[in-house]
Amino acid sequence: MNKFKSAVILAGGKSSRMKFDKQFLNIKGVRLIDSLIDKLKSEFEEIIIVTNKKEFYKDYKVKIVSDEIKGKGPLSGIHVGLKEASSEYVYFIACDMPIVNLEYITYMKSIIKDVDACVTKSQNHIEPLNSFYNKRIINKIDEYLCNDRRSLFSFINNINTMYVEEDKAREFSHNWDMFKNLNTQEDLIIDNELSL
Ligand SMILES: Nc1nc2c(ncn2[C@@H]2O[C@H](COP(=O)(O)OP(=O)(O)OP(=O)(O)O)[C@@H](O)[C@H]2O)c(=O)[nH]1
């Protein structure tokens, strides 16, 4: 059985810094979310989008779901993504992350063994997306969110997380672009060279 069948794209945020909804980001005429789906399809049998605007995905062939516990940030999306996914380990990426690094995904799959999550670390920072999470943490997330906690970073530190160290991750992405995300309009200008 394929333990790594499912990938989830988080697209349920407020985009308050970007000032327009990031799930509709369009780069040189290509919708970022469409390009993500296309790239992820080569590695995952099941793709799920967790969105706060289901009505915009009527023609999509992938699974479209919304947060159950609303308004609590990315962990809400991970919660429902894990519930809806059919595999044991689930890959998560954000709708504003333009670079999908398939070699790195394959690498993470090869090292994951009985952990709650596989997340990359750089010095004191952790990268919660472009990461894998195990379905078995659903109840823990549920409890955490219901206690009005929402910090993804502290949650990751409190589960059995396997960390990939920075030096190793840089072998796959020397400039760290596999963690790049587009938060502001300035990010779009700076990234004028980006094409999907
Ligand atoms: N499903 C879901 N996804 C979320 C939620 N909050 C943030 N996200 C997603 O998590 C990813 C990372 O979040 P941010 O970069 O902070 O995005 P954001 O919260 O929409 O943007 P800001 O309002 O500027 O912080 C993005 O893909 C968001 O769409 C949420 O409450 N539910």
Ligand SMILES: [Mg+2]
């Ligand atoms: Mg946010």
